[in-house]
Amino acid sequence: MDKHFTVTIHDENGVKQFNIHKLVKKFFFWFVLFLASVGVISAGTILYLNYSVDETQKKKENIEKAYKKIEQEKQALESKVQTTQNLLRKKKAQLDELSDSLSEIEELIGLKPLEADSLQDRVNITLLNSEQHATLMQLIPSGSPIEYHGITSKFGYRTHPILHKREFHKGSDMKAKRNTPVYATADGMVEWAGYHKRSGFGNLVILVHAFGFKSYFGHLKKVVVKSGQFVKKGDLIAYTGNSGISSGPHLHYEIRFIQRPLNPFWFIKWTPKNFYQLFEKEKKVPWLAIIQAMSYIKIVPISQTQSLSKLEEKLNTNSNK
Numbered sequence: 001m002d003k004h005f006t007v008t009i010h011d012e013n014g015v016k017q018f019n020i021h022k023l024v025k026k027f028f029f030w031f032v033l034f035l036a037s038v039g040v041i042s043a044g045t046i047l048y049l050n051y052s053v054d055e056t057q058k059k060k061e062n063i064e065k066a067y068k069k070i071e072q073e074k075q076a077l078e079s080k081v082q083t084t085q086n087l088l089r090k091k092k093a094q095l096d097e098l099s100d101s102l103s104e105i106e107e108l109i110g111l112k113p114l115e116a117d118s119l120q121d122r123v124n125i126t127l128l129n130s131e132q133h134a135t136l137m138q139l140i141p142s143g144s145p146i147e148y149h150g151i152t153s154k155f156g157y158r159t160h161p162i163l164h165k166r167e168f169h170k171g172s173d174m175k176a177k178r179n180t181p182v183y184a185t186a187d188g189m190v191e192w193a194g195y196h197k198r199s200g201f202g203n204l205v206i207l208v209h210a211f212g213f214k215s216y217f218g219h220l221k222k223v224v225v226k227s228g229q230f231v232k233k234g235d236l237i238a239y240t241g242n243s244g245i246s247s248g249p250h251l252h253y254e255i256r257f258i259q260r261p262l263n264p265f266w267f268i269k270w271t272p273k274n275f276y277q278l279f280e281k282e283k284k285v286p287w288l289a290i291i292q293a294m295s296y297i298k299i300v301p302i303s304q305t306q307s308l309s310k311l312e313e314k315l316n317t318n319s320n321k
Contacts, residue, residue, distance in 0.1 A: 132294050133275055138233050139210040140290075141185035141255050142270040145217060146240065149175040152250060155263040170261035171216060171254035172268070178249040180240040182217055183233075185267070186210075190229045195243070201252060202244025205237050211257075211290050218252035219244050257285050 153173035157166060188207040191214070196204035201218030205225060208214055221241025225231060242249045255262045266281040279287045 136294055140213055141215045141267050143185055144268045145182050145185050146176050146180050146251055171252050172264045174251040174253055176240040176251050178241055182238040184231045184235045184237050186233050190225050190227050193223050193225050193227050200245035214256045216254035219246045260284055
């Protein structure tokens with residue numbers, strides 16, 4: 001039997017009937033089902049997309065808030081950096097001005113900064129023989145001025161124990177009991193011997209040595225040399241004490257080269273056994289120039305020294321006539 005169904009339509013013209021095959025019916029059914037499925041899927045997709053858009057919007061808002069916060073922090077940091085840079089420029093200008101003033105003062109007094117040379121250029125130690133080594137250590141401060149028991153305050157910046165202010169300590173405070181003998185650390189002339197109120201060193205001895213070196217001995221109890229007197233290395237010059245601005249008995253010991261303060265520690269520890277160490281440690285001295293000068297110095301034999309003493313006696317005799 002042929003499967004079909006009839007569609008009847010009633011209108012004002014009468015009744016009309018249409019026969020539709022079952023296949024068409026099935027096609028119509030599946031088409032309607034497809035449209036329904038598409039509708040459901042579309043609705044689900046729209047709901048998911050709406051949810052995703054909302055989540056994306058929230059993330060976007062959070063990112064914008066974080067970005068604004070980072071921008072604010074960046075602006076604050078840039079402001080701090082700008083303030084710091086301005087302060088650094090101001091400080092640099094002050095230091096440059098101070099440096100220029102210092103350079104002018106150095107030029108006025110004939111004190112020019114030393115150029116940094118290599119160790120081999122600065123110290124050609126092969127120019128000197130053993131006798132000249134000994135002579136150099138006789139003319140330049142070497143060894144300890146007192147029996148060495150350590151250093152209580154080193155060379156460099158410190159807080160003054162009495163004045164309680166930060167200052168540059170130009171020497172080394174050597175540990176010593178009162179009345180400890182103090183000896184000259186090199187041949188030299190006594191430039192100052194007595195109380196020196198302005199420096200705060202109390203009783204002070206200043207020795208002038210060869211090649212522009214000076215040695216200072218401060219806070220002494222008793223001075224046994226006089227200004228203008230010649231002393232040899234190892235001569236007794238004073239006794240330690242507590243004079244001047246001092247917190248206790250000790251020896252303030254300084255070494256200067258053309259008014260530049262040097263660290264006395266390396267000179268205290270300078271001995272024939274470690275003769276080369278000083279040139280490596282102390283780089284503020286033009287050692288090459290000094291050693292070149294030493295190479296031209298002729299070591300005077302003892303007999304000639306004795307004849308010079310006789311010549312001095314003859315001069316004194318003539319002056320008394």
